[in-house]
Amino acid sequence: MNTPPSPSSASTPGTGRTDGASVRIGALAPLSRPGWTEAGRHLLAGLELAVAEVNDAGGIAGCPLELVVRDTAADPRRAAAAVEELAHLGVAAVAGEYHSVVARAAAARADALGLPFLCSSAVLDALTEQPTDWVARLCPAQSHGWRIYADFLLSEGHSRIAVATQSSVYWASGTRILRDHLAAHGGSVVELDMGALAPGDVCGELVGSAATALLLLVGHPDPAVPIVRSVRGDHRLAEVMIGAPAGQPEFAEWAALLGGDGAGIPFLRYLPERLGPLGARVGAALHERLGEAPSFVAFEGYDTVAVLAEVLRSHGSDRARIAESWSHVAVEGTRGKIRFSRTPGISVRQWAWAPVQVVDRDPAEPDRFRIRRSG
Incomplete structure (x- = not known):
């Protein structure tokens, strides 16, 4: 999952497709120190569970959904380089990240490259310097x-x-x-x-x-x-x-x-007082996968892929079409209905708001x- 594709399976830039065999999304998470590795592990568990469920249900237009995971180790420069690499590998979008300063570097690079980025867990209000249509966020803004x-x-x-x-x-x-x-x-x-x-x-x-x-x-x-x-x-x-x-x-x-x-x-x-049927089912599956009670970060990971899978099914894997689709998203997540909007003071498309x-x-x-x- 973390190995770059061989020349025979190279992706077509901007499509997220690998010779018709899979639809690929990049995933950023702090999986080694000095990153908060426990948060990274929970985030990745949520992402992977949702990908497995998407594929069990037939994938994206019959093609499997594939995660290409990169460890940011809480390093902004490493995250920016990972986004650059993932863009060249042809992923349709990038997702994840927990640390706000790291996510800000990833968002800036994704914006510059025209690569959609759905931020899972980083709350810093100023995720990008200027308003952008390339970046959306699930977690509430810090303010x-x-x-x-x-x-x-x-x-x-x-x-x-x-x-x-x-x-x-x-x-x-x-x-x-x-x-x-x-x-x-x-x-x-x-x-x-x-x-x-x-x-x-x-x-x-x-x-x-x-x-x-x-x-x-x-x-x-x-x-x-x-x-x-x-x-x-x-x-x-x-x-x-x-x-x-x-x-x-x-x-x-x-x-x-x-x-x-x-x-x-x-x-x-960022959880509701009581999970609904979807949240309860996902929570049980995450508990089994992690071997412990899932944190809210694991639910954020799951919801991230749920959103991207719906966007990919409805709008295809073209990067520009994905970015244009944020304002049309209406997905039932584990913690409520997810919609993105322009929120005063926030430079990215924002779910306003996940429960707090x-x-x-x-x-x-x-x-x-x-x-x-x-x-």
């Missing part, structure tokens, strides 16, 4: 989800928030969204620069900040896990809530590394999730 998270903080009585943050466009964007939304309601944000602080230094800074909540706008597992251990182990901070809007506690590795210390840390995920939840792991049962707010 949408993080405002819901800010409303949750306010509803819980937290108006002075500390953020432990690292240098990144994504983290800077999240900090700005939180600061602006909280300021409009009399709140404030204090930044703790983890480029200058060690995880153990956070406790003293947090005590001096008078903040009632600390948000982890940092990488996983480092420095997120050591920060949690430090704060949980400091009796002065027993009443401080820890939060992780980017979703670090969603995956099993979080619970394995932190145990009970990783519970009670609210984060964002604020959840945490139950301190009494860390493998169980509690819904704290829906939006």
Whole structure:
């Protein structure tokens, strides 16, 4: 699946076809470090399950659908190079990616090459510098989800928030969204620069900040896990809530590394309160494939292929026709009806919106999730 085609099976650029034998789509995911490999594994599981189901149902106009997978390893340059390679291999479209900064590089290259890109999981609002018809996105924009998270903080009585943050466009964007939304309601944000602080230094800074909540706008597992251990182990901070809007506690590795210390840390995920029949069926199949409960990222992967398969059936595998079709999409996904539109402030075709939840792991049962707010 990851091997470039031999000369005898070369694809025709712009068609996604391989000598009539298959319809090919490229898939980007972080499958090695420093990428968030657990997210990549779940994303790929969803993509692969949906492809298998498409093929079991007869494929695309009688031709099998084929994934050509490339590991981005959370590297924007590697992602851009992968998009370039996939374009030359003749894929009809590119799909996937979890890391926002990486997806932004992939989207820019896809836009420049005239290659449709359906982004599964990267939320950064400015996915492209200018509005484009080549890129569409399934997951909610960061500004949408993080405002819901800010409303949750306010509803819980937290108006002075500390953020432990690292240098990144994504983290800077999240900090700005939180600061602006909280300021409009009399709140404030204090930044703790983890480029200058060690995880153990956070406790003293947090005590001096008078903040009632600390948000982890940092990488996983480092420095997120050591920060949690430090704060949980400091009796002065027993009443401080820890939060992780980017979703670090969603995956099993979080619970394995932190145990009970990783519970009670609210984060964002993109699932409805109750899955419908399709979502329940897909969830069971994903559980069997992964050997564990599927994250929302796995559902995003499945929905990505569901959308692309419908587009390919209805509009063919010509790249320009795929890009023109985004505004006509109406697909029943695992989490609701998927349609794309032009959304103010968003440069790509956007599903507005996938369901949003604020959840945490139950301190009494860390493998169980509690819904704290829906939006």
